[in-house]
Amino acid sequence: MTRDQVLTLVREHLAEELEVEIGRIDEGTRFKEDLDADSLDLYELVMELEDNYGVTVSEEQATHIKTVGDAVGFVLEHAPA
């Protein structure tokens, strides 16, 4: 799995669920401030990552994921080999 693959999945998920242009989403995009995403949106993203990459995201860890880049980095760091 490459960084680009994970980034693509996150961007596609957010564009679909939040109804925003995919071009508006890059690694620096902040969920809350830039995409108006709320806690339910973030829970769904976390579940998408768990289902697709086998990672487990605790409540504590989730609070530190604030940008698209944070989410991608978390998956790359925690995904089972």
Add this chain to the structure above:
Amino acid sequence: MAGDRAVTVALDGYGAEQGFDVLEAGARLAAADGIGVRVFGPRRALGLDGVAGIEVLDTADHIGNDEDAVRAVRAKKESSVVRAARDVAEGDSDALVSCGSTGATMAAATFGLRRLKGVQRPALAVQLPVPGKPVLFLDVGANVEVRAQHLVQFAFLGAAFSHAVLEVENPSVGLLTVGEESGKGREEVVEAHRLLGKASGIDFAGNVEGRDLPAAKADVVVTDGFTGNVALKLLEGTAKTVAAAVGDAARSNPMAAAGGLLLKPALDGLRRDLHPDTTGGAILLGLRGIAVVGHGSSGAEGIANAVRLAARCAEVDAVGRTAALLAEGGAGRAALAAEGDG
């Protein structure tokens, strides 16, 4: 519904406060109506093996009322309500019913079935048993805090359900607040009034006040989950207290008792209409599947009615019709965001 099979409901086999016997009886009543029921619960305790139309999927784990709902749903993938929600998501059932923890049912349904495209927050709706003209009331507890866009979406969700499931032609939608004038209420309510006033596809009746709820001034009444829950419990408590007072008065002297006997048949019918078991429970609107939250205290008839309500939602394609109304009215997330910016 998948293929030609009968409409099928995934029923959480835990959570009925009156025990497995009552849940079993409720499942049998629903199945006798021709509804397929897949029960996720303890096979031996339920005693439903071999009953026509019922399939028991042995499930040992469940989520209790005292557990953190979201955390438990994420952790307990094999619990009854999570399995039942998954059964709907995977197409083996058409709708979910649980009389267990409301929070766990909402979380399992929201995560398992997912929100309809463009829906920001699902809302919990109940039918207020106003004699002669039931009122659909939402949100009664899913969202303690809301934005104006959420209230607008609740209006569309409620109108779609009222039309599709309750067969109300062109249902009127009221916004619950503290005065009839458009400027009355909190900021988000005033903004929701503005947005609904120019929305197409629904019949916005303007603001309604608390006293208008039991008067059925609108077919659908929309509010935030905190206000809705307080109002619902207040109505239930008031109805119970008044009913008890009427009973006491009717027994207070021989003349009153005689009058009470004459009124009894009519009052029994009214009591049945007003009983929470009659409506089948609350429905979580705004998902890509159907989820009904039955009363924990339901009797067998209440559980059967919850299953019947879920089955009816599937039969009339309540989800598809809700999505269509949201699209027609421009009430999706992106459209409302653009409206707010404009």
